[in-house]
Amino acid sequence: MKAVVNRILENNLNELKGLSIEGEIPFTEEFLNELIGIFLENNSSQPTDGIKAPASSGAGLDISQILNALDKKELRIELKEKLAVLKINAKKF
Amino acid sequence: MNPGSLKKTMLEKLQNKDYSGIKGGEVSFHIPIQESLLNVILVTSISSSEGLKDFKSIHFSDLNDEEFVVRVDHRKINKTIRCQLHNISYNKDAEPLLIIEFVEGIRFYEKIALLSATTFQKGMKWFKSKFQDEEEENNKSKSAVDISSSLLTINLAQLLRQQDLDYLNTLITWKEVSARENTLIIDFNINT
Numbered sequence: 001m002k003a004v005v006n007r008i009l010e011n012n013l014n015e016l017k018g019l020s021i022e023g024e025i026p027f028t029e030e031f032l033n034e035l036i037g038i039f040l041e042n043n044s045s046q047p048t049d050g051i052k053a054p055a056s057s058g059a060g061l062d063i064s065q066i067l068n069a070l071d072k073k074e075l076r077i078e079l080k081e082k083l084a085v086l087k088i089n090a091k092k093f
Numbered sequence: 094m095n096p097g098s099l100k101k102t103m104l105e106k107l108q109n110k111d112y113s114g115i116k117g118g119e120v121s122f123h124i125p126i127q128e129s130l131l132n133v134i135l136v137t138s139i140s141s142s143e144g145l146k147d148f149k150s151i152h153f154s155d156l157n158d159e160e161f162v163v164r165v166d167h168r169k170i171n172k173t174i175r176c177q178l179h180n181i182s183y184n185k186d187a188e189p190l191l192i193i194e195f196v197e198g199i200r201f202y203e204k205i206a207l208l209s210a211t212t213f214q215k216g217m218k219w220f221k222s223k224f225q226d227e228e229e230e231n232n233k234s235k236s237a238v239d240i241s242s243s244l245l246t247i248n249l250a251q252l253l254r255q256q257d258l259d260y261l262n263t264l265i266t267w268k269e270v271s272a273r274e275n276t277l278i279i280d281f282n283i284n285t
Contacts, residue, residue: 001256004137008130015130018276023120025285031114035099042098088120 019092026083033076108260118285121268125276128156156272160196176245181267188250189267195243 008015077084106112126134135151149166159178165171179192237251250262261283268280 001137001141004130004134007133015127016125017127018123018125018278020123021120023118023283025115025118025120028114028116034114035102038098038102 013092016092019090021088021090023088025086025088027086028083029077029079032079032084036077107264110260110263112285115285118283120283122279122281122283124279126279128153128275128277131156131277153277154275156275156277159272161272161277178270178272181249181270184248188248188262191247191249191270193245193247195245 013019106115131153135153139146139148139151147168149168150164151166152164153161154164155162160175161178162173162175164173175196177194177196179194181189181191184190235251237248237255239246239248249267253259253261253265264283264285266282266284268282269278270280271278
């Protein structure tokens, strides 16, 4: 099936014209914070011994370097009343 | 955010049927597959699927008004058949079934030959299954396609199981599979 997926992508989704994906996925505060936790963990665990990680762009910040340099890392999202909702509206014309 | 780790977390959650934190999600998919792509998928499936090894080729054309023409080159039959798509129905295990009716192109004696061949295959599968211990492996190897003299029934739940996508079966609500403007259109919802 990889060959099929490659063909679809190489043809820029032109054989799926009219494709439509629409909807909403609500994220709870707890789950958003779980994702942030994974983000922090992954960026902290990247090796930096003697190797300077390349910046994503010339002027970009190397966020993993900054995170590694910090002694305390706490980042939380608090939502008031409403859930965060990921809205999806993707189409191929 | 590292997209790899996010993808892994989401996938693990869905595979473990843990929808906490994302409950109430509803996403609708409308996937029109053009005839050319559909035939590429079939060529790939024939070369990689054990269940389709008796087919030399399957070629779809003229997909319109819920009907299509399929040219089948099978060990038992080499024909051009006009087929009609029916609404998705459910079997006794509440598994979704896509039913395709052979409208024209198969003569009576060919139907009988096809039916006797598939009945024999089903019998052999049942016989083999009695000697297999692992139920899970047995479930996975069960054919997703059932042919009778006038119908081709595709078990969509089994199709996903065979692609190691069983976790999607609890999330997907199948709406319709239709044929219009030389395109096969698949509509389904994913609900969490």
